[in-house]
Amino acid sequence: MFCQITRHSVTYLSGKLKIRKLYIDPQVADYPETDEISTRMNAGLTVVADPDETLRDIRNSKNPETEGKHCLFITCNKGPFIRKCPGTSHYTCCDYHILHVGAYCTMDCSYCILQAYFHPPVLTLFVNFREMTDQLETLFSSGRLYRTGTGEFTDSLIWEPVYPLASRLVTLFSGRNNAVLELKTKTVATQGLLGLDHRRNTIMSWSLNTEKAIREQERGTASLDDRISAAAGCQSRGYPLGFHFDPMIWYPGCESDYARIARKLFRRIDPGSVVWISMGSFRFMPRLQEIIERRHPRSEIVHGEFIRGPDGKMRYFKPLRIRLYRALVEAIRKLAPDVTLYFCMEDDEVWRKVLGYTPGQYGGLPSILNASTVRHCGLDPKRISEFPRNTVDTLPVPPV
Amino acid sequence: MPNGLKADAREIRLDPADVDALDQRCRVSLSGPGPELIESIRGLGVITPPLLERTPAGFRIVCGFKRIQSCMQLNINRVPARVLAHGRVPELDLLRFAIADNALKGGLNLMEEAIATGKLMDLLDDEKDLPDVAAAAGLCITADLARKYLRLQSLPETIQRMVYHDTTSMKAAFELGKLDKQDIDTIANLIETLRPTASQQLEIISHLKALSVLRQSSVSEVLLHLPATSILEDERLDRKAKIQHLRRKIRNARYPHLTRFETVFLENREKLGLPPGLFLMPPPGFESPVYTFTLSFESSGELAQKADYLRVLSNHPALRDILEREVEDT
Ligand code: SF4
Numbered sequence: 001m002f003c004q005i006t007r008h009s010v011t012y013l014s015g016k017l018k019i020r021k022l023y024i025d026p027q028v029a030d031y032p033e034t035d036e037i038s039t040r041m042n043a044g045l046t047v048v049a050d051p052d053e054t055l056r057d058i059r060n061s062k063n064p065e066t067e068g069k070h071c072l073f074i075t076c077n078k079g080p081f082i083r084k085c086p087g088t089s090h091y092t093c094c095d096y097h098i099l100h101v102g103a104y105c106t107m108d109c110s111y112c113i114l115q116a117y118f119h120p121p122v123l124t125l126f127v128n129f130r131e132m133t134d135q136l137e138t139l140f141s142s143g144r145l146y147r148t149g150t151g152e153f154t155d156s157l158i159w160e161p162v163y164p165l166a167s168r169l170v171t172l173f174s175g176r177n178n179a180v181l182e183l184k185t186k187t188v189a190t191q192g193l194l195g196l197d198h199r200r201n202t203i204m205s206w207s208l209n210t211e212k213a214i215r216e217q218e219r220g221t222a223s224l225d226d227r228i229s230a231a232a233g234c235q236s237r238g239y240p241l242g243f244h245f246d247p248m249i250w251y252p253g254c255e256s257d258y259a260r261i262a263r264k265l266f267r268r269i270d271p272g273s274v275v276w277i278s279m280g281s282f283r284f285m286p287r288l289q290e291i292i293e294r295r296h297p298r299s300e301i302v303h304g305e306f307i308r309g310p311d312g313k314m315r316y317f318k319p320l321r322i323r324l325y326r327a328l329v330e331a332i333r334k335l336a337p338d339v340t341l342y343f344c345m346e347d348d349e350v351w352r353k354v355l356g357y358t359p360g361q362y363g364g365l366p367s368i369l370n371a372s373t374v375r376h377c378g379l380d381p382k383r384i385s386e387f388p389r390n391t392v393d394t395l396p397v398p399p400v
Numbered sequence: 401m402p403n404g405l406k407a408d409a410r411e412i413r414l415d416p417a418d419v420d421a422l423d424q425r426c427r428v429s430l431s432g433p434g435p436e437l438i439e440s441i442r443g444l445g446v447i448t449p450p451l452l453e454r455t456p457a458g459f460r461i462v463c464g465f466k467r468i469q470s471c472m473q474l475n476i477n478r479v480p481a482r483v484l485a486h487g488r489v490p491e492l493d494l495l496r497f498a499i500a501d502n503a504l505k506g507g508l509n510l511m512e513e514a515i516a517t518g519k520l521m522d523l524l525d526d527e528k529d530l531p532d533v534a535a536a537a538g539l540c541i542t543a544d545l546a547r548k549y550l551r552l553q554s555l556p557e558t559i560q561r562m563v564y565h566d567t568t569s570m571k572a573a574f575e576l577g578k579l580d581k582q583d584i585d586t587i588a589n590l591i592e593t594l595r596p597t598a599s600q601q602l603e604i605i606s607h608l609k610a611l612s613v614l615r616q617s618s619v620s621e622v623l624l625h626l627p628a629t630s631i632l633e634d635e636r637l638d639r640k641a642k643i644q645h646l647r648r649k650i651r652n653a654r655y656p657h658l659t660r661f662e663t664v665f666l667e668n669r670e671k672l673g674l675p676p677g678l679f680l681m682p683p684p685g686f687e688s689p690v691y692t693f694t695l696s697f698e699s700s701g702e703l704a705q706k707a708d709y710l711r712v713l714s715n716h717p718a719l720r721d722i723l724e725r726e727v728e729d730t
Contacts, residue, residue, distance in 0.1 A: 293578070303610035306654045307685025317658045318687055319727030349689045 018070065019106075019123070025049045025075035033127035033163065034074050040162045041072070056151045058120040065291060068121040069106055076128035077101075081135045085152065090310040091345040092359055093280075095366035097148040099136075099181070101126055101165055105155050107186060107220040110296045111247055114153065116288045125159060133172065140176050142386035145370045151184025151205070160189045173201040177383045180373055182242060183257040186221035188230035194237045200377045202276050204234040205242035208265070213249045217301055224261065233267040236343035240376045241273050246280035246344055248324055250304050252318055255327035262331035271336030276369060279325055280344035283315040318350070324355040337400045338373040355398070362396045370393035409482035411449060414459065416471045416479050419452065423460035425491070426498035428508060428516040430564055433466040433473070441470045449480040451501075453494065459483065462494050463501040490522045496537040503538035511564035514549035518543055521550070548574075556581060558588045561682035569592060569598040575605045583612065583619035590623075592725060593632065596643050604647065607654040657727050660687065664721075678706055686725065 022045045028034050036399045038047075048054045054071060059065045081100050087093030103124040104114050115121055126132070139146055150156045150166065160166055166183050173181040174197055183193075184205040191206070204228045209217075214224055220295055222230070231241055243265065248258065282301065284292075306314040315321070329341060342365060348358040359365040367386065374381050374395060381387035381395060417603060420466060440447075450464020452470065461468055461485070471479045484494075499516045502508050520533055526544075534541040541549070548570060555577040562568040568576070568591060576584055587608060591601055611622045623629070631645045652659045662682075669680050681692040693710070697703040712718055 096660070226631055298613055298616075300614055301613050305658050307658070307687055309685075311689055315687075317655075317661070317685065317727075319661060319725050323727055347689075 004066045007053065019045060019072050021046045021048050021054060021071040022375075023051050023054060023071070023075075024207050025051075025073070028074060028076050028127050030105045031127050033129055034219050037074055037127070037163045052369035053268065055120060055122065058122060063295065064120040065115040065295060066108075068104060069108065069123060070119075072123040074125050074127055077126035079133070080262075081126075081132040082139060082148065082305055087345070091347055092343070092351070092365050093345070094342065094369055095147075097139075097146050098152040099132075099148045100153055101132070101148045101150045101169075101171070101272065102154045102159065107155060107218070109186075109219065109221065110197070110299050111282060111284065111288070111300055113284065113288060115291050115295075116285060117153075124164060125165075127163075129165070129168070129327060134181075136172060140179055142178065143383075144178065145373065145384045145386060146179040147182065147369060147373060148179060149184055149205075151182065155185050155187060156183035156205075157185040157187045157189040160192055164192050167196060170196045170198050170202045174199045176201055177379050180377050180379075184242070184244065186227065188222045190234055191232050193239075194233065195212050198237075198239060200238065200240050202239060202252050203242045203373075204231065204239045205244060205375070207230050207244045207246060208261055209245070209247075209249070210254060210261060211252065212219070212254075212257060217249065217299070224259040228265055235269060235273050239273075241269065242275050243277045244280075244344075245328060246278055247282035248279060248328070249282050249301060250320055250324060251300065255324060258324065259331035262328060262335060266335040268333075271339050273376070274336065274339045275372050276340045276342060278344050279328060280346070281316050281321045283309070283313045283326060283345070285313055321346070322353050323349055325350065329354055335400065340368065340398075342369065356389045357398055362398045367396055368398055371397065382399070401592055406538060409451065409484055411480060413478045413480055414452075414483075415477045416468050417477070418458040419461050419468055420455065421465075421468065422454070425460070425519075426462045426494055427465050428499055428512050428519065429441075429465065429502050430515070431466075433453075433470040437466055438470045438473060439593055441467065441476070442474055444475075446471065449482050451482050451484070451497065453459070454486045456486065462698070463498050481715045492520075492533070495519055495523060496533065499537040499539060509537070509564060509566065510570060512554065513539060513562055514542070514552045514563075517549040518553050521546065535574055548586045551577075556584055558584055562588060562591065566594070568601055572598060572601040572605060573647050575602060575609070579605075579609060579612075579619065583608075586618070586623065590628075592645070594639060594643050600647065601679075602645060604650060607650045611650070611653055611664075621654075626650065626693055656684075661725075663725055668718040668722045672713060674713075675709065677702075678709065680722075682722075689723075689725075691722070 018290065019041065022038065022041060024034055024038065024047065036304070051073065052101045056063050056069065058067045068316060077100060079100070083098045083100055085093065085096040085098055101158050104117055104121045106110065108125060109351050150169070157166055169181055170183075170193055173179060180201050180203055181202045182205050184207065188205065188208050193202075208227065209222065211224050214221060231243075235241055245258065245261075248254075282304065283304075286308075292299055302374075305320060309315045316324070325343070332339065332341065341355060342359075343354075349361070350357045359368060362368050370386060373379065374384065374387065375392055381390040407649075422494060422667070446467055448467075450467045451462040451466075452459040452463055459481075464481075468479070475699055496515070498631070499508075499520075502512070502516075516537075516539065517534065520537075524530060524533065527543075531541055531543065534570060552560065552570060552573060555573060559576050561575045563570065563573050566595075576587060579587070587605060590604070596604060608619045608622060612619050615622060617625075626649045628646055628649065629650065631642055637645065665682055673679065674680060677696040679694040681694065683690055683692075695703075695706055695710075697706060
């Protein structure tokens with residue numbers, strides 16, 4: 001178990017991370033959610049009055065990325081809760097929507113982009129649940145299909161033991177015909193979700209990586225076996241599943257290691273319950289390199305055979321990426337030939353050489369993913385603006 | 401100019417042996433006197449008297465470390481000097497005067513500016529005053545530069561010495577500073593021997609650092625493995641050729657798949673036998689699938705000829721191999 005609740009406090013067992021400071025925005029001081037969280041957390045915590053001073057201290061510390069993991073800001077999201085995933089130029093994007101419920105993470109992956117994304121990075125939880133609900137209701141009343149998820153600016157399940165936001169979202173999404181929620185995690189904090197009436201509107205997703213990558217790069221996260229067990233548990237409760245091989249990391253022998261994960265996965269998981277499997281190789285903005293080198297001086301991860309892509313990000317030299325993807329795809333296809341596979345931020349050449357087709361041939365990546373969502377989440381295509389004349393059987397399916 | 405300095409300085413003649421040469425509080429230049437200065441003092445004596453401050457034990461130098469040192473070397477025992485009374489001029493003003501004196505005489509190098517900045521900051525109550533105080537002493541130091549200078553001063557001595565002698569740039573110095581002492585010494589030695597340009601240094605440092613992490617061995621072991629010694633000791637190669645060979649070896653080790661791929665591309669391009677005026681360029685980093693042909697021509701006849709050539713080329717097996725872009729195992 002990633003997180004254990006003692007009577008008044010939360011102790012993060014993995015990664016030895018402990019929240020030491022709590023800031024409560026006066027604007028949310030009276031919210032029941034704030035009360036709920038602080039009651040569970042504030043024993044042994046310093047409640048700070050001046051957020052600027054705390055942020056300054058974090059910024060000026062030797063290791064702001066670690067300091068930010070010891071400090072939680074409970075506040076409200078003053079901007080939109082739902083944002084279109086920014087994607088990146090020159091590569092195929094999947095038209096995903098981010099549900100911005102909080103920021104940063106208690107786990108500590110060396111490659112985590114959030115370390116460089118927030119200035120300074122600090123754990124943040126938004127508790128203006130009512131406003132989020134209002135914005136979601138507007139989304140639910142539109143005709144198009146929304147694939148949304150909370151796992152972009154944070155991990156979707158880290159706060160479950162103190163603030164069961166994910167559980168509330170599962171209930172909120174349940175039964176909607178034009179929206180699904182993806183909860184993406186590296187934890188196994190699924191206990192509170194298992195008994196919910198989700199009606200297949202929530203896709204439980206895990207990031208998967210090789211045991212070597214998890215051991216060396218994903219500090220404080222659940223092991224591969226535990227992630228797969230948690231996924232199997234959710235499968236048994238009828239949840240549709242998603243898996244993300246992202247970031248895939250190149251090292252000698254990695255191809256067989258990734259293929260081994262596929263075999264391990266499908267020993268426990270029924271391919272029929274998998275909505276999608278994504279793949280993406282490690283890529284990063286150059287400014288992240290400085291952070292990784294400072295925090296993990298002997299980490300090999302930034303010393304791969306990278307080139308600078310047209311979007312300014314460093315990524316593995318393309319023929320290497322293709323080789324890596326092929327190894328995994330070959331293993332997956334042997335065991336789960338019908339599962340929808342896609343790439344996160346790759347171009348047509350990669351698609352063609354690895355999967356044998358380009359998204360454009362099947363209406364584009366959003367359409368491929370929407371079709372898979374409709375099939376697995378039990379949605380009615382006729383009530384979705386994109387597929388007015390389709391039945392489930394006539395939705396676009398790329399070849400195997 | 402610091403207040404009262406002119407009024408307080410008295411001209412006297414003194415024996416340099418009475419000067420406490422170990423008091424370096426106002427010293428910002430690291431070099432000793434050059435032969436020109438020594439010869440000039442030998443022939444003409446000290447033209448501009450050093451500025452000293454009287455101390456309970458004798459004198460200390462504010463400006464003129466090299467002049468006093470020259471006099472000592474030349475065994476001159478009566479030297480003209482301007483002397484300030486003990487404690488009359490604030491320490492910060494003395495330092496500013498020393499910096500201005502050095503800045504005016506040919507300027508300070510990067511390392512000396514860093515030392516001057518560090519000393520000024522030690523004396524300031526508020527670091528925000530630094531740019532103004534430094535400007536009054538003839539130095540242009542922004543807050544960002546001050547931070548870099550402080551970082552420079554915290555680097556190991558080997559690196560500071562390289563910056564001082566202009567053997568390396570500040571950027572390369574910082575990169576070097578991230579390594580272990582033993583690796584620093586190895587690379588410093590390499591740089592001092594081959595004197596690569598600043599950008600070549602950065603490339604060498606970053607590749608060697610990466611290789612040492614990837615191979616879990618020291619930089620010396622990485623170099624031994626390449627092997628670099630055969631290049632360094634090859635008497636047929638001049639300095640520039642040695643740098644080129646070494647850089648290629650290091651890059652091949654650092655990017656085994658990519659460099660192999662580049663070699664295969666070059667071999668295939670060679671097989672195409674392109675005529676003069678037709679040139680095939682790969683996409684940067686082989687990321688985009690788009691290759692570029694540059695075609696130059698002088699007449700419509702030549703253009704037609706090359707267009708025909710291109711048509712034939714499109715079926716060439718070497719071009720097919722180039723476009724398939726399969727990566728080989730290394
Ligand atoms: S689990 Fe995700 S959000 Fe958390 S540290 Fe790792 S990469 Fe970042």
